Amino acid sequence: FGVCGGCQFQFMPYEEQLKLKLQQVIDSFERIGKIYNPPVSEIIGCKETYYYRNKMEFSFGYDEKMNFALGMHLPGRRYDILDLKECYLQSELSVKIVNWVREFAKSTGWPVFKPSSNEGFWKALYIREGRRTGEVMVNLVTTDQIPAGAEKELGEMVRVLLEVDGGVSGGGAELDSEDAVGDDGGGKKIVSIVWSKVINRKGFTKQIKESVLYGKHAISEKMIMENGDELSFDILPQAFFQVNTLQAEILYSQVLKFASNKPHNMVFDLFCGTGTIGLFLAQHVERVLGIELNEEAVRAARANAEKNKIFNIDFYQGDVVKVLYDVRERPSLIVIDPPRAGLTEKLIAKISNFGASDIIYVSCNQSTLARDANWLQDYGYKLKKVQPV
Numbered sequence: 001f002g003v004c005g006g007c008q009f010q011f012m013p014y015e016e017q018l019k020l021k022l023q024q025v026i027d028s029f030e031r032i033g034k035i036y037n038p039p040v041s042e043i044i045g046c047k048e049t050y051y052y053r054n055k056m057e058f059s060f061g062y063d064e065k066m067n068f069a070l071g072m073h074l075p076g077r078r079y080d081i082l083d084l085k086e087c088y089l090q091s092e093l094s095v096k097i098v099n100w101v102r103e104f105a106k107s108t109g110w111p112v113f114k115p116s117s118n119e120g121f122w123k124a125l126y127i128r129e130g131r132r133t134g135e136v137m138v139n140l141v142t143t144d145q146i147p148a149g150a151e152k153e154l155g156e157m158v159r160v161l162l163e164v165d166g167g168v169s170g171g172g173a174e175l176d177s178e179d180a181v182g183d184d185g186g187g188k189k190i191v192s193i194v195w196s197k198v199i200n201r202k203g204f205t206k207q208i209k210e211s212v213l214y215g216k217h218a219i220s221e222k223m224i225m226e227n228g229d230e231l232s233f234d235i236l237p238q239a240f241f242q243v244n245t246l247q248a249e250i251l252y253s254q255v256l257k258f259a260s261n262k263p264h265n266m267v268f269d270l271f272c273g274t275g276t277i278g279l280f281l282a283q284h285v286e287r288v289l290g291i292e293l294n295e296e297a298v299r300a301a302r303a304n305a306e307k308n309k310i311f312n313i314d315f316y317q318g319d320v321v322k323v324l325y326d327v328r329e330r331p332s333l334i335v336i337d338p339p340r341a342g343l344t345e346k347l348i349a350k351i352s353n354f355g356a357s358d359i360i361y362v363s364c365n366q367s368t369l370a371r372d373a374n375w376l377q378d379y380g381y382k383l384k385k386v387q388p389v
Contacts, residue, residue: 005075275301342368
């Protein structure tokens, strides 16, 4: 972690990490939000501090000595890649997949994509895992500058990946067993292998074309709340999903607790993504309206609603501020889960116009949360509780 730069606090015992993070939240509210002695509850820690991530992203490139590499970007360096052989945030199977794909990609002789020349083939490898279901997706990301014979070679890659999954080997393209292909028995976890081709031309909008090389286009995941509510979700290759499933269950359970302090009929779920929070809330309120900019996420949210037979939720696709100008409903509760940049003053003004009695703000960045809490106070809201997770 000292070289990779990803797990910056890993040198500290976990209990000390929690104390530091709790203090960061308090400091943000006091220094940025100008809210002194904020009502911050004790932080809820994670029972599983290793092997918990359900998604990891690895980049193809070259290390400092210009050797072929598949791993993480070194901190502060745009192009150098750490050829990561093991990471304690992902599962053992994920480690096997990374190490085998590296050797396979290297053996083809196909070039790594170079942003400086906009040429090359290999870009990235994403691995997604359903922590509740055990389903695994391998998502290979390349450019559309496809080398001759690539389709055949990638078919061979699929065959051996399924053998790696079955525990036949930790890696090595010399395997020659035909039995593993398409066999979902024997404890196999890989249910989806997707090839994403990024088409990026100057003057044109970037496109991603996906081909399913094996299995299905999405993996399934379940989430179980503290109150026993359980939902299933289909996760597509490009969709956002909280990377720590078990801790996301804790997080969303806190949202449900906050929401149940008083009855609510109409709830707005802003920046709703694939609809996870809204779908859990919909089981306890009359109606939910979700708004999300990403078109694919909205499609996934609607599919997730149908999958779980929840029909009192609607999803609108578009910029949150613009969509809110056309909405006539009056919510009593607004749930916000924005990107790291937080909200804008314009959006906060628009939200306040609805006169909702309560706002639940889910944040991945305590600095912008504190700033926005300060702005919301200018519109008559009062910070009642902060629950770090």
